[in-house]
Each structure stands twice: as structure tokens, then as C-alpha cells.
Amino acid sequence: MNIERDHSTKQEIVITEATEAHVxxxxxxxxxxxxxxxxxxxxxxxxxxxxxxRRVDIQALGLPYLVALIDGVVVGYSYLNYYRTRSAYRFTLEDSIYLDHTQTGKGLGSxxxxxxxxxxxxxxxxxxQIVAVVGGSDNDGSINLHKKFGFTNYYCLKSVGFKFNREVDVVFLQLSLQDSPTSA
Known part of the structure; x- marks a missing residue:
């Protein structure tokens, strides 16, 4: 468990492993x-x-599935999963981070x-390696978050998704764990 205090709001932010109670x-x-x-x-x-x-399956692999709590309420969650299931990818992970829409821009993603x-x-x-697969080349929050932590090799696949009656790009970024910081 990781506990930090947001000094601007005096709120305690707890990062901990997700349980069924958080689902x-x-x-x-x-x-x-x-x-x-x-x-x-x-x-x-x-x-x-x-x-x-999904949470149980990821945790059964020995991978982290985390929640961010403020005053005991889940305000975001994140997890690591294998980038692909074939054995040659066994040392490469993909991260996923989702925040409550009212909590963006407050440092929880970081x-x-x-x-x-x-x-x-x-x-x-x-x-x-950790790979970030970001939906939307205009998703500046997620792209900038990953760049802040040293993710590089920005690559954009144009119009590979279709959602909300429009084509959506996918952006790939990559982090070498040997050379990366754990905070930005």
C-alpha cells in the first residue's frame, strides 16, 4: 500500500491492490x-x-491491479497485463489506467x-518493457502522462478504430524498465 497526501486539498490518496470490494x-x-x-x-x-x-484473472497471473482511493472511495484504477499472450512476449507488459472523469488532471494517473x-x-x-496503447491521438492527457515517465517510440496507427461514428487513431508508446524512473 502506498499512502500520499495531496497537500493542495489535504486529502489522503491511497494506492493499493484492488479487491472485490472495489469492483x-x-x-x-x-x-x-x-x-x-x-x-x-x-x-x-x-x-x-x-x-x-478480469481483475481476478490479472491478479492470478501475479500482476498488479491497483486502485486509487480518496477517503476510501475508488477514484481510479490501473493494472498491468501481458502485452500479448505468445511466449516470446513474456517480458513485455501493457499498462491500463482509468480515472473517474471528475478526477483527471489531479496527479492520480501519475x-x-x-x-x-x-x-x-x-x-x-x-x-x-511496458507498452502503452492509447486510444485517440488527441488523448493528450494519457500520451503526456506516459511521456512524463519516459515512454518513447511514439507511433500512431491512423483510423484503426471506429467509435462514436468516427475513425479513431491508436498511439503506441514504450518504456524500457532498465532505464526508467518510477516517478516523474
Whole structure:
């Protein structure tokens, strides 16, 4: 568990491993992104049972699935998963970060991503890379967050998604864990 105090608001921010008790809020946050954003290319809302299954599956792999709590309420979540399932990708992870839409721009993404990077570096599995796959080349918040932590090799796949009746780009960024900081 990582506890920090936001000195501007005097709120305590707790970053901790997600449990089943957090799943309803995780589901609410994710469904908002499904309905109103391109950070995920899912288009149908999911229920808490499905979100809990996803959490359990990731944690069963020994990978982190974190929540950010303010006053005990989930205001964001993040996790690492394998970039691809084929064995040659076994040292490469993909990160995912979702924040409550009222909590963006407050540093929560940095706290979550910093903790994910720290955990990936400390893992005995020998992870070497983290890949960020960002929906929307105009998703400046996510792109800039990853760049702040040293993600490079920006590559944009044009118009590979289609959501909200428009074509959507996908941006790839990459972080070498050997050379990266855990805070920005």
C-alpha cells in the first residue's frame, strides 16, 4: 500500500491492490469511459461480474491491479497485463489506467503509473518493457502522462478504430524498465 497526501486539498490518496470490494466503483469508472471516451474501444457496458473476472484473472497471473482511493472511495484504477499472450512476449507488459472523469488532471494517473512501473521493476519475472496503447491521438492527457515517465517510440496507427461514428487513431508508446524512473 502506498499512502500520499495531496497537500493542495489535504486529502489522503491511497494506492493499493484492488479487491472485490472495489469492483462496483471500478465498473462505474470503466463504463463511463466506454460510453463517453475512446480510451477503450469497448462499446457495450460491462457488469461487475465481468469486471471482477478480469481483475481476478490479472491478479492470478501475479500482476498488479491497483486502485486509487480518496477517503476510501475508488477514484481510479490501473493494472498491468501481458502485452500479448505468445511466449516470446513474456517480458513485455501493457499498462491500463482509468480515472473517474471528475478526477483527471489531479496527479492520480501519475501516482498509479509510477506504482505500476515500480512493481514491474521489482517483479522477479524479469519484465523488460511496458507498452502503452492509447486510444485517440488527441488523448493528450494519457500520451503526456506516459511521456512524463519516459515512454518513447511514439507511433500512431491512423483510423484503426471506429467509435462514436468516427475513425479513431491508436498511439503506441514504450518504456524500457532498465532505464526508467518510477516517478516523474
Amino acid at each position: 462496483d466503483r471500478i465498473t462505474e469508472i470503466y463504463n463511463h469511459h466506454i460510453l463517453y471516451g475512446v480510451g477503450t474501444f469497448e462499446e457495450e457496458v460491462v457488469d461487475a461480474v465481468e469486471m471482477n473476472k 501516482k498509479l503509473l509510477g506504482q505500476l512501473i515500480k512493481l514491474a521493476k521489482e517483479s522477479p519475472k524479469g519484465f523488460r
